[in-house]
Amino acid sequence: MQCLRIAALGALSLLAACSTPSNVPDPSPLPKVSQAATAKQVWRSEVGSDTDFRFQPAFLADLVAVVGGKNEVALLDRATGQAKWRVKLEQPVAGGIGIGAGMVVVGSLKGDVIALDLANGKPVWTIKTSSEVISSPIVNKNLVLVRSADGKLSALSAAKGELQWVYQRPQQPALQLRNYAAPVVADGIVYVGQAAGRLTALAAADGRVLWEAPIALPRGASELERITDIVAPPVVHADLVCAVAYQGRVACISTQNGSLVWSREISSWSGLAIDERHVYVTDDQGQINAFERTTGRSVWKQDALKYRFVSAPAVLGNQLVVGDLDGYLHYMNLEDGSLVGQQPTDGSRIFVAPQSAGSQALVQTRKGSLYLLSAQ
Incomplete structure (x- = not known):
C-alpha cells in the first residue's frame, strides 16, 4: 500500500514504511x-x-496480552512476565491487540479479525472486515469493536464474531493520514476520532450516533494543509472527553451533549x-x-x-x-x-x-x- 508522503515531522511518523526526509530537524x-x-x-x-x-500491549487483571514480530501473539503472567502461551498466526498482524470476554483479539492487513481463546491461544473465530485493520481491537463486555482503514467502525459479537452494527461517516476527505487510533468506550458510549477533525459519540448497544463535535476545522489552500485528522485515541475523565488533531487543536467536549467546553491551538x-x-x-x-x-x-x-x-x-x-x-x-x-x-x-x-x-x-x-x- 502506497504511503502518503508529507514533508512534516509528525505526519511522516504516522505512516508505516515511510522513510525519514532530509529536511526534518535534528533531534x-x-x-x-x-x-x-x-x-x-x-x-x-x-x-x-x-x-x-x-503495537501496544493490553492489561486484564493479572494477564498481559501482546503482539510481537509480524505474526506472534502471546499471553503473559503480569507478575512474572512468563508466557502462558505463544502462538504464530498464518498472516501478519497489523492492528494491535485487545483482551476481554475470555479471549484476545487481533486484526490483520488483509482485514481479518481473529479471536483466540484466553486459556490456550486456540482460534475461537475469524471474520473478515472491509479493509486492513491497523488499530487495536477493543473488547467491551459482549462486543468487539474494530476500526478498519476505510474509516468503518464495526461492532462484532464477542461470542461468535457476528456483525452487530457498522458506522462510517458519510463524507471522507480526499487526503487522510493512516489512522492508528482505536475507539474508546466509557459508560456505554463509544468515542471515535475521525478524519477532518471530527469526534463522534456512538451508543455501544446499537451504533446510533449520539452527537458529533468538531475538534478542528480544515484550513489552508492545499489538501496537505487542510489535513486535520484525529489520529490518536481520545481520553475520557468524569464528564469530559478530550481529543487532539494534527494541524488542529486540542479540545474537551461534554460527554452529555457534545458541547465544546474548551479548546487550544496545537498540532x-x-x-x-x-x-x-x-x-x-x-x-x-x-x-x-x-x-x-x-x-x-x-x-x-x-x-x-x-x-x-x-x-x-x-x-x-x-x-x-x-x-x-x-x-x-x-x-x-x-x-x-x-x-x-x-x-x-x-x-x-x-x-x-x-x-x-x-x-x-x-x-x-x-x-x-x-x-x-x-x-x-
Missing part, C-alpha cells in the same frame, strides 16, 4: 537530568522482532493523557504541554525533547512519562513539567504511549522488548 540532544526519579523495572520480556506497526499526531487536574499533550514537535482539565488554561510546557519523536504521555504514579526515538523513557513532574528522571530501554524507538494501569505501566519497543514498570 534535540538527550537532556541531562540531575535527579533519578524513575520507575522500577519489574520484568522484561522479548516478544518479537522489529516491526513497522504500532499532535502522538496523542494525549488526562488525570483529575490536567490534560497532557505531546505536540508534533515533541514538546509536552499541560492544560488545566476544566478550563484549558496552559499550565506548563516541556521543550527539552523537541524532534525526538516523542510518544504520547502516560500518567504513572505522581509522574508523567513519555518514550522517544532512542528508547529512552523521560519522567516529568506533574505540577511543573520539569524533567525528574530518565530511563533507557533497548535503544529502539518507543512508538506509542506507555500503557498505564494504576501504579504500573507496560512499555513496548520497536525491537520487541516489553517492560513492566512500577511507580516508586
Whole structure:
C-alpha cells in the first residue's frame, strides 16, 4: 500500500514504511537530568522482532496480552512476565491487540479479525472486515469493536464474531493520514476520532450516533494543509472527553451533549493523557504541554525533547512519562513539567504511549522488548 508522503515531522511518523526526509530537524540532544526519579523495572520480556506497526500491549487483571514480530501473539503472567502461551498466526498482524470476554483479539492487513481463546491461544473465530485493520481491537463486555482503514467502525459479537452494527461517516476527505487510533468506550458510549477533525459519540448497544463535535476545522489552500485528522485515541475523565488533531487543536467536549467546553491551538499526531487536574499533550514537535482539565488554561510546557519523536504521555504514579526515538523513557513532574528522571530501554524507538494501569505501566519497543514498570 502506497504511503502518503508529507514533508512534516509528525505526519511522516504516522505512516508505516515511510522513510525519514532530509529536511526534518535534528533531534534535540538527550537532556541531562540531575535527579533519578524513575520507575522500577519489574520484568522484561522479548516478544518479537522489529516491526513497522504500532503495537501496544493490553492489561486484564493479572494477564498481559501482546503482539510481537509480524505474526506472534502471546499471553503473559503480569507478575512474572512468563508466557502462558505463544502462538504464530498464518498472516501478519497489523492492528494491535485487545483482551476481554475470555479471549484476545487481533486484526490483520488483509482485514481479518481473529479471536483466540484466553486459556490456550486456540482460534475461537475469524471474520473478515472491509479493509486492513491497523488499530487495536477493543473488547467491551459482549462486543468487539474494530476500526478498519476505510474509516468503518464495526461492532462484532464477542461470542461468535457476528456483525452487530457498522458506522462510517458519510463524507471522507480526499487526503487522510493512516489512522492508528482505536475507539474508546466509557459508560456505554463509544468515542471515535475521525478524519477532518471530527469526534463522534456512538451508543455501544446499537451504533446510533449520539452527537458529533468538531475538534478542528480544515484550513489552508492545499489538501496537505487542510489535513486535520484525529489520529490518536481520545481520553475520557468524569464528564469530559478530550481529543487532539494534527494541524488542529486540542479540545474537551461534554460527554452529555457534545458541547465544546474548551479548546487550544496545537498540532499532535502522538496523542494525549488526562488525570483529575490536567490534560497532557505531546505536540508534533515533541514538546509536552499541560492544560488545566476544566478550563484549558496552559499550565506548563516541556521543550527539552523537541524532534525526538516523542510518544504520547502516560500518567504513572505522581509522574508523567513519555518514550522517544532512542528508547529512552523521560519522567516529568506533574505540577511543573520539569524533567525528574530518565530511563533507557533497548535503544529502539518507543512508538506509542506507555500503557498505564494504576501504579504500573507496560512499555513496548520497536525491537520487541516489553517492560513492566512500577511507580516508586
